[in-house]
Amino acid sequence: MKKIVLIILIFTFSLLLAEKMVVRIDDPSSQTFRYFQEKNYDIASYNPDKYLDLVVTQEQYNQLQKAYDIKVTQTEQELKTNLRNSKELDYYRNYEEVLAELQSLEETYPDICKLYDIGETQGKIYSEEGHTFYDNYNHEIWALKVSDNVEQQEDEPGIYYLGPHHSREPLSTEVVMTNLLHILENYGSDATITANVDNSQIWFVPIVNPNGHKIVIDENDVWWRKNMRDNNNDHNFDTDYYSGYGDDGVDVNRNYGWEWGLVGASDNINDPTYHGPEPFSEPETETIKQFMADNHFVAGIGYHTYGQLVLYPYGYTSGAYAPDHEAISTLGIEMANMIPGHDGGSYTPQNAWELYSSTGGIDDYAYGEHGIFSYTIELATEFIPPASVVSQVTQNNIDAAMHLLDRVNHSTLTGHITDETTGLPVQAQVYIPEIDDYNAYKNHTVPMQILVDIIACCHRGNTMFTIKLMDMKLKIYL
Template sequence: MKKSVLIILAIVFSIAVFSQEKVIIRFQNPDQITFKTFTSAKYDVAAYKPGEYLDIVVTEAGYQKILSQGYQAEIVNTTAQMATNLGDVDDINGYRTYAEALEELQQIAADNPEICKLIDIGDSRGKEYYEAAYGNYEDYQHDIWAIKLSDNVNVEEDEPAVYYFGAHHAREPISTETAFYVLNYLVDNYGTDPEVTENVNTKEIWFVPIVNPDGHEVVLNQLNLDWRKNIRDNDGNGSVTPGSWGYPDGVDPNRNYGWHWGGEGASSDPESQTYHGPEVFSEPELQAIRDLLADNHFVAGISYHSYSELVLWPYGYTSNAVAPDVDAISDLGTMVGESIPGIYGGHYTPEPSWQLYPASGVTDDWAYGNHGIFAYTVELGVEFIPPASQVYQIVEDNLDGAMILLNRINYSTLTGHITNSVTGEPVVAEIFVEGVDDTGLYREPYASDEEFGTYYRMLT
């Protein structure tokens, strides 16, 4: 009798565990009712490609419930498969853990001191907790590291800056691999490739391969492969709560920026994957990026994410929001997208962010709206954690797009210096372009910088 009871309990436990297994399900070519139902409700949207598919993350039990409601959907990925993909790539030098990424950055800087400088730009939420004597965060003592490339890397030169970011979202480690690939390409080819050498000599090129190191750790250690956010302790229990259906802890790093924070496509529910945080720039990881953008004269940048094979540009905070520089910013985004081949043919789809779905408080809107940076999101591949067979192809295929962005300032750019005619000192002044800045569309005005009086306006 006892043996029978144990067997029954084991079966019940197995069913319960199976019902909580996370899967990614796909609605093929969803109509607007389906799209709005699953993007406006409390669902975890994995990816959306207009006219093709909508992917969401649910439990097995949740999937069965959706089917019972009459929806047509299929399972396209599971957390078990994601774990297998992470394991497979251990043999091909990636996906990098935080420790491996930091060691490589340190080695790059040590081997190339004339062009590379490694800079600690801030602390993670986990490190702040540990330093405040919360012992459960011992494994999350992470700094946010940036590496700068320039020919006079220790000098603040009168040069435009470009950035490449990875891992805002924890479950997207392919973004870190792509940032590293571009970084290593530039470092390895400096001094031999004329295009690379010219770019490093005339620009300041910044990489932050892991913006969200605590979340990255959660995924790479397989505590929760669906984790998207940082590890803010929303439930106040003094430790990381992985969650089963909801996600009790964490703030979405790509909903915590200050441009239309708390608007569409962001949630006030702490358990939501798109929780925007208790206030704008509440998270130390985003404060680090905010300050980096404020302290340097960035003109363009890419934040890598996954997935859907898309290139997105501002605005995204509401439907039909148009950037004043729409012609120039969309032209560059289209060139980047059309340069990146898709895994199964075609190329990455270029489009304004809102056309995917509205999302407020995002990197690109803040960078462009507040600083005038031509800021892009590149959604890599066709799943969060691509298998080993696709990793190298994806990162290599994205190199041309990264270089197109880097080279763009070399043409059709209005640039110069504004100085005091008597003293020669730099002057901060608004740079107004007729036909662009008088359309009624809004961003903060372009201005010459305080240190050099320099301005850059990329035009069509």
């Protein structure tokens, strides 16, 4: 009996050592942050000069205690309890529930909803290759489009709302779904929402990383951040609680092809910010890359946890401001002021690099490659808030999401080129020398007179030729 009790005690103690937690260092210096970033610690959240949160094992906690005044803010058991309680209250949705709800919404609102399978996951690829371990991870990535004439690709501005890139951030899915339901339930009765649906292409991707989302929702590893890439080719999912990371997975928000593989991303497969073997190596990021190429997006939000922040490009290096900085930051400030903070006040807006520099992220790619006003909203004050908090956070984020949607149809230069005789559309290129040649648009708060050339391709019989139609002088106020 004593041996059995001793074995049980040893086993229980080893499990406790294996469990991770979030610890907080108050008032960290920039040097302190850089130290932990360079050591590839799992950084949960950071607010410069206020706090630094790290995901650590018990062993790491014991070491940190010797050098820092730290306190535990989240435990593994707390996160699991929050997930279990949420199941009783219909929060947090799993993959199957999200897909079923999207299918139901498409049936309920057929005139303005269309569901698309936009890509696959690592789990699906491995499963179809015959690796049976991944059969339960045979996930697609789904997107719901909302617009009038939803079957058509109309000449309208697009906007996206993206759920979790990172596995341990399931609250992101709930915010995307809440935004979606708010629009659908108010279409036809709210004049602004109705006009925006009728004049925009609105896309919702509730889960960008379905494999990782399942890992967390099923409590296989509630701290998991990455996807399921099989880095060591053993056809299994490997997570190492003692190191806190595991051999498998890629941080899909370090895998985009804009300033890829530099600061804030790791070459080590074990690290939580492992950037992958090359840009867009992951089917999840390749899916979003193609998604952006196929649609005319002008703005979008990707939701994460946590920190109560609204971030905007650039993030790849300190001091990097977007050419549209005045416009993109003003809009970010407006959105942040609309989101109530947990303990009063509102969310904090800032350039992504002001939080910390990182490379290979979606916002830098979306803006740098496509000119999309792409924002990250860091929700709440912990990775997986209790179910009682979920509804409050999701409702608090509606106004900011609707504000961005409303702005998509304002402060833009639009128009159509048509044949004078037939009235039919003519394929044309709008060329602005001051912008295309000289980048002379760094400060949009100052009125700027620019020359616009419109060049169209025309057919006369069997001959196709190019003609410069007109010059226009415009004053642009953004």
